[in-house]
Amino acid sequence: MTALEVAAKLVGCLLVFLTVPLLVGQLEHKAMAHMQSRLGPMYAGGFHGWAQLVADGVKFVQKESVVPSNADRQVFNLAPAVALLPYLFVLIAIPVGPGDSAHDLSVGVFFALAVVSVGVIGVLMAGWSSANKYSLLGGLRAGAQLMAYELPLVLAAASVAMAAGTLSLDGIAHAWHWWWLPYQGVGAFVFFTAALAELRRPPFDMPVADSEIVFGPFTEYTGLRFGLFILSEYAGIVVFSALTSVLFLGGWKGPFLEHQLGWLWLLIKTFALSFVVIWLRVSYPRLREDQLQKFAWAALVPLALGQVAVTGVVEVLR
Amino acid sequence: MTGADVVFGLLGVVCFASGVLVVTARNLIHAALWLVVCFGALAGCYLVLTAEFVAWVQVLIYIGAVVVLMLFGAMLTRTPIGPVQDLDSGNRPVAALAGLATAGLLGVLVVDAFRAAYVDVHGTAVGDGHVMGTAIFRYYVLPFEIASVLLLAALVGAIVLTGQRRANQAAPGEH
Secondary structure (H helix, E strand, C coil): CCHHHHHHHHHHHHHHHHHHHHHHHHHHHHHHHHHCCCCCCCCCCCCCCCCHHHHHHHHHHHCCCCCCCCCCHHHHHHHHHHHHHHHHHHHCCCCCECCECCCCCCCHHHHHHHHHHHHHHHHHHHHHHCCCHHHHHHHHHHHHHHHHHHHHHHHHHHHHHHHHCCCCHHHHHHHCCCCHHHHCHHHHHHHHHHHHHHCCCCCCCHHHCCCCCCCHHHCCCCHHHHHHHHHHHHHHHHHHHHHHHHHHCCCCCCCCCHHHHHHHHHHHHHHHHHHHHHHHHHHCCCCCHHHHHHHHHHHHHHHHHHHHHHHHHHHHHC | CCHHHHHHHHHHHHHHHHHHHHHHCCCHHHHHHHHHHHHHHHHHHHHHCCCHHHHHHHHHHHHHHHHHHHHHHHHHCCCCCCCCHHHCCCCHHHHHHHHHHHHHHHHHHHHHHCCCCCCCCCCCCCCCHHHHHHHHHHHCHHHHHHHHHHHHHHHHHHHHHHHHHHHHHHHHHHC
16 A cells, blocks of 8 residues: 555545535434424525535634633633544544455454544533533533443444454454344444434433533534534544444445445445434434433443343354 | 654653653643543554554543543542642652552563563564454463452442442431
8 A cells, every 4th residue: 555545545534524424414404304394404505505514614613712711721622623533533444345444453343432432531621621510510411421321332342343253344344244134233223322322412412401501511612613513423423323334234235336336335324324313313302311321221231231142142153 | 773663762752741740730630631641642652562452442441431430520529620739648758659669560570571572563463353362362361350350349349338328328217
């Protein structure tokens, strides 16, 4: 692999990072609107408001960046970068075709989960440094939620890695067969649900519950830094949808032309899962904090452990 | 001296400097954030030594869970924004002595045990999941099992302790 190839792949990752989250955001605007008998954005750009998020981005850049006078200035300013950048790095490891990722790691699953878990620190930094009680409450809730849901997430990923006999994301996609759908179905449910909670998406949006703690850790943020937090939410949806596709839905596997069209199959699966994320936001009410914790420890962890046990037994017998 | 040596040395300097900042920072949250830098640099050291698996587990467990737990704990208490005055206690010299003694002991132990063991970092990865799995579950399975029993005992102990307190609190109300 030459330096030029590496550079081209990294630029590709950056382009995906800058466009696909915006597409998901636009999809959310429109899908949510139609589910609620509205039209959503219709004017920006002309055709069905396609440029709405570009206009939003321009608006965020123009706004004044305010730092509260009691805030911890350095931590406050650094937090959006810490929350956003991990999702960019994870994209490097996601395979878009057979043996075709920006960099195939032999321990890709651990790389992805480890790097994603760093993003949490950005949210905690934002919650603490804002010198605002709503931010602090949001930060606390985010911390508690992420600790509870990290465990089922890793266990579900471990189960699929056991079934595939490898920790490489490309290797897992290679090993995938259609009958993994029932075999790893519980794991897929646990992983996707825990991913929703990691992203603080409804129905797990207690940390940013807008009707009680304004906007949680992001209350004091304005302008571009607020925009970066919003972008990190959508980038997170894309990354976790893509990870779920690779781990549980075969990634680049499709009905035909896997070598040429692998990226397309992965993109279709990613968008389908992103649509489910949006759909759940429209259709489920927010879980209370105690319900959230109970669901993680009393439902998801036992389910994930059961899935690991089933996978272990099947793999030993096979 | 190769590029890998230089990177390893630089990461070591970052690791050491951020470690010193962790204990000297007057701001509790800043100390925890410097710990993130320290663990990150340590993970980088593992990567340079081609121990990929250990590096990412280090990030997942220590940055993703341990530091998050510490930040969570600090946020639960009355940690103010800005410097905290009463971070230092009279135990400072004793703590410094204990730290130096532990560092010296570990340093001597590691140097003595692995003096002749060299790893060729330019060949294939020697620390990927396959190698680590073989090592843990074939050669080091007894320490692995002892560690897991220890963790299980700690878990059961925590449950028993909290359960007892709850039973004591409930008792006066029953009369």
